[in-house]
Amino acid sequence: MLRTTILVSFLAIVFTSCQENKFKLQYDHQNVLYIDKSALPEMEIDESVYVPAYSDLYYESQEKKTFFTVILSLRNISFTDTLYFTHIDYYSSHGILLRQYIDQVLVLRPMESMEYIVEESEKEGGTGANFVVRYTANANLKNHPFIESIMMGNLDNYRFAFTSPGVRINN
Numbered sequence: 001m002l003r004t005t006i007l008v009s010f011l012a013i014v015f016t017s018c019q020e021n022k023f024k025l026q027y028d029h030q031n032v033l034y035i036d037k038s039a040l041p042e043m044e045i046d047e048s049v050y051v052p053a054y055s056d057l058y059y060e061s062q063e064k065k066t067f068f069t070v071i072l073s074l075r076n077i078s079f080t081d082t083l084y085f086t087h088i089d090y091y092s093s094h095g096i097l098l099r100q101y102i103d104q105v106l107v108l109r110p111m112e113s114m115e116y117i118v119e120e121s122e123k124e125g126g127t128g129a130n131f132v133v134r135y136t137a138n139a140n141l142k143n144h145p146f147i148e149s150i151m152m153g154n155l156d157n158y159r160f161a162f163t164s165p166g167v168r169i170n171n
Helices: 002-018
Strands: 033-035 045-052 056-059 061-075 083-091 097-100 105-108 113-118 130-137 146-155 158-165 167-169
Touching: 045 146, 045 158, 061 083, 061 105, 061 130, 083 113, 105 113
Parallel strands: none
Antiparallel strands: 033 105, 045 130, 045 167, 056 061, 061 113, 061 146, 083 097, 083 105, 083 130, 146 158
16 A cells, blocks of 8 residues: 555656646746835836747748747846846737746846746747837946847757847837
8 A cells, every 4th residue: 555655646746747837937046136016116217128039930831830949038238237127928929928927026237147938848939929028227227138039949950049139119
């Protein structure tokens, strides 16, 4: 009886851990700072950035697709300013909100960066997938963040990667 219980428990753990998680929040960043939205200081700049993210692309014909791992890279390229990211949202080709990556405010101190990942196994994004990232900062911001997506995939036996830069949009 004890062996059966141990075996069933072991199999439950194995099957639970093997389930695919479509969205990974981030790599293991030890010093990442998140704050409650109520603790966000008063800021003069409030901007949104649109970032194309190709979770798949067609090749040879419209019936054949290749899928990509997508990395959203947020980089504070200032030596002096802190940035506060309030929204990091992932949308499908059809404009459907698939994932809100944060429910608190991500704080990026000077020269700090952060990544968010969409796994290759995620099949809902499509060729027109995108992120909309919203951040706030002080009025004297010297450098806006550098935000891009990096797509990595393979076709036949070839691995490749390409990037797509973010573009500031009106709120």
